[in-house]
Amino acid sequence: MSKHDARRHTMVEDVCVPKHLLSTAKFDSPWELKKWEKSLPENDRVPYTLARSASQKQSGGLSRSKSLGGLARSASLSTLRVPRRPDATRPRSNPPALQLWDEFKKPAPLSPPLEQDEPITPIKETAVHASPPLSANSSDTFASQRSSMEDVYEKAKLRKVALQRKYWVRLLFEISFYTFLILFIYFVLIGMPLWKGAVWWLYWVISNKFVIPGGWAILLGLAFLYAFLPLLILFEKDPPAVLVPTDADLEKQVSNAENTALLIPCYKSAQIIGPTLDAALKIFPAENIFVIANGNSETPLDNTEEVCRPYGVNHLWVPVGSKIVAQFAGCYAAKGFENVLLIDDDCALPPNFPVVSNRLTSSVRCIGYTIKSVGPDSSKGTYCQQAQDLEYKMSGIQRAFFGMLGSATFPHGAISLWNTEFLKQTFNEHPGFSVSEDWFFGDACRRLGGRITMCSSVFVETETPSAVFFASGGSRGGFGEMTVFKQRFKRWNFFFVIGMYYDLKYILTSWKLGWWEIGAKLCVFQEVYETLIYLLAPFVLPISFYVRPSFCGILLGATIGMYIVNVLVFNEIHLRLKKERIDWKVLILYYTFYKIALTGINVFSCYWSLYKYARYFAKRHPKVIEDEEAIGVVLSLERDVEIPTIEENVATTVIPQDADANRAFKRLTLTRVEAPPITMDETRGLWL
DSSP: OOHHHHTTSOOSOOBOOOHHHHTTOOOSSHHHHHHHHHHSOGGGOOOHHHHHHHHHTTSSOOOTTTTHHHHHHSOBOGGGSOOSSOOTTSOOOOOOHHHHHHHHHSOOOOOOOOSOOOOOOOOOOOOGGGOOOOBTTBOOOHHHHHHHHHHHHHHHHHHHHHHOOOHHHHHHHHHHHHHHHHHIIIIIIIOTTTSOOHHHHHHHHHHHSOOHHHHHHHHHHHHHHHHHGGGGSOOOOOOOOTTSOOHHHHHHHHHHHHTEEEEEEESSOTTTHHHHHHHHTTTSOGGGEEEEEEOSSSSOSSSHHHHHGGGTOEEEEESSOOHHHHHHHHHHHTTTSSEEEEEOTTEEOOTTOOOOGGGOOSSEEEEEEEEEEEOGGGOOOOHHHHHHHHHHHHHHHHHHHHHHHTOOSOOOTTEEEEEHHHHHHHHHHOOOOSSSHHHHHHHHHHHTTOEEEEEEEEEEEEEOOSBSSOOOOOOOSTTOOSBHHHHIIIIITTTHHHHHHHHHHHHHHOOTTTTHHHHHHHHHHHHHHHHHHHHHHHHHHHHHHHHSHHHHHHHHHHHHHHHHHHHHHIIIIIIHHTTOOOOHHIIIIIIHHHHHHHHHHHHHHHHHHHHHHHHHHHSOOOOGGGOHHHHHHHHHHHHOEEEOOOGGGEEEEEOOOSGGGOOSSOOOEEEEEOOOOOOEETTTTEEO
16 A cells, blocks of 8 residues: 555544444433434334433443443444555455445343443434534544434435425516516506606606716725735745745645545546646545536446546546535545545646645635636637636635635635635535536635635646637537626626625625624625626616716726726736736726726626526526535445456445345546556656
């Protein structure tokens, strides 16, 4: 077994806890007693009073020294744990999985009379987020995992029934929503001829009260603060080059990479996953990498697994077409790792990429990375892609600033680093929407009391759309759109309006970050402020130009000029220091018009999303931990017993064939591909 394998394997034997041990639990109230009894699985549920009386007949409590006999009679489950990689020194014979499975289901006998009555802490109600911290000397028992996920799965099935709406109810919801919008537009905004609506009163206020100068002053002031305050900081220094790392840097990088799993959710990515894996294998061992292909099919939609096989990485097929479900399953497939790095299938990690898991603390729970836009084969790409490059880098410095001030709103969806157990907790708060899942990850992280900071020492490449409105063709793989319009109008901006509800709810009700909340709420308020501008722009701008055209034209030009100065300062100072400057032609001739077009897209997408909400929310959406299919694929992984084989150097799975195992849920397929022996080139800091 390699050194990094040994550090993740427990040396403590996992055992089942007999029921008579539970009978010695102490409770402070009947409510706690009832809660404890309900937390037990159905087949193991025993009334506490009966268990207690049976224990008292044994004339005494429990002695740790004399209870080993009872514990020995409980089936040891350590052999049922999924090994990370087959060890060549171990025998290749199959473990007696079926015998252990049958033994596990047998009720444990009562212990013989013991000397002391030593109370045991009552078992709390299990949940997805209740897993204990992972360490080198401790691990979850297979029994507790199975019991926990079985309980969550049963609840998810009930929740699915509760969330179902009949067709006529969904139709009535849509009609009611559209009717409300029509009535709101007429009776509130227009009002004529019954009364004067809000639009008329807005015109009256602007024309008679002359609030244009004051209103523009407020808007310009907020825009100036949000645009120029982030420029007070600089990007971090570049990490050491891979050819000349110091011993300390190399040791830290190796340690962080060993304890971190790389999760790559993908959809029809056979054409683009190769370069991503080439770059990733320079940072991570092959066994740490999990390619999680997904789609609404029992069998893979393309040959991504065949592409992954020569690289020796783990491949999962998740038969549910959802990126967030793929990430959810990946967290449990990589449960032996302390941290996980989530990246998109088109992200190329630079050779000197720093795995900064040492920055994760009790308060900092997520770390984002600054990203850059590239064209095919890491080229600069079109003017549109270079404009997006500047946009992404400016977003990176803003998130880094707010991360220092309190917390960024959310990490880039392309790449983020999480503590594994905390990421599992966020699935309890995540609403489960398949669009803008990264934004809701950030919202859930902050509400759970986790800060989001940024690592700005490197720019991680991600390929972006090649045009704003019209593309000449081609494919970026999966759902990779070829135009900015399609990408943002239909996906990124879909929750702009409903996101104000979550932002205001966070601002008013969440205080778990302590003093860091001040900076975090300032960052969150920026999103509310921008969305309000998008919603009010179709009313305020036409009226303002109608009342005072010359004055509003001057102020609008001043606003555009302010942002141009902001871009020039950022390009000539911040990006020059990082040797990432954008070409002057892009800045002067293209970027301004690109941002104006983007503003128009944002404005119209807000109103388009309001129209689409009727159909989207007519169907109720479960959280990830309430999704029967999501829990089902994870439960199939928890129930499987992996048995190493030599055939084709692929580790397959064998499933215990008891009646309980024959489930109707969709089954996740995990293929652990045997890579060549992994060694570390200490002179270059690379995994070979």
